[in-house]
Amino acid sequence: MSAVAMQSAIPSSRRRSCWLGTPEIYFRKTIDNSRLVKVEDPRRAREMKFFGIALCVLFALVMGYALQHFRSIEYGYKIEALRSQRSDLVEMNRALRLEEASLRDPERIDVMARKLGLQSPQPGQVQRMDVATDAATPVMASVTPVSVVSAR
Numbered sequence: 001m002s003a004v005a006m007q008s009a010i011p012s013s014r015r016r017s018c019w020l021g022t023p024e025i026y027f028r029k030t031i032d033n034s035r036l037v038k039v040e041d042p043r044r045a046r047e048m049k050f051f052g053i054a055l056c057v058l059f060a061l062v063m064g065y066a067l068q069h070f071r072s073i074e075y076g077y078k079i080e081a082l083r084s085q086r087s088d089l090v091e092m093n094r095a096l097r098l099e100e101a102s103l104r105d106p107e108r109i110d111v112m113a114r115k116l117g118l119q120s121p122q123p124g125q126v127q128r129m130d131v132a133t134d135a136a137t138p139v140m141a142s143v144t145p146v147s148v149v150s151a152r
Contacts, residue, residue: 102108129141 127142
């Protein structure tokens with residue numbers, strides 16, 4: 001047979017290995033390890049204990065750092081929330097003070113009193129309680145009789 005005819009008769013997968021050289025053949029060999037006995041190495045066991053302890057210490061340090069880091073982030077968020085709440089409360093306090101000032105306006109009170117039929121006080125009707133003549137004596141409330149005059 002010619003070389004060309006031989007190549008066409010051999011499958012393509014084997015044809016390449018033919019040109020590369022001899023194919024490799026693998027033989028399976030079973031190994032029986034059932035009779036082997038492991039010998040304890042005390043130095044290796046000590047090294048593994050120290051390595052395990054070192055890993056535990058390193059893990060504890062990393063976890064402590066991570067805990068502190070995440071708590072600081074959490075506290076930062078809480079601080080920002082409290083700052084926002086404080087600014088809201090300051091704004092509300094300012095609005096309430098403005099409202100109080102507008103409600104305490106004497107002209108407004110006078111207009112409302114006149115609508116209710118009240119009159120300006122006569123001289124001697126007003127007795128100031130916040131001014132004490134003597135600082136040592138307590139201020140007591142007193143009742144003065146009011147005379148009613150009918151307008152018939």
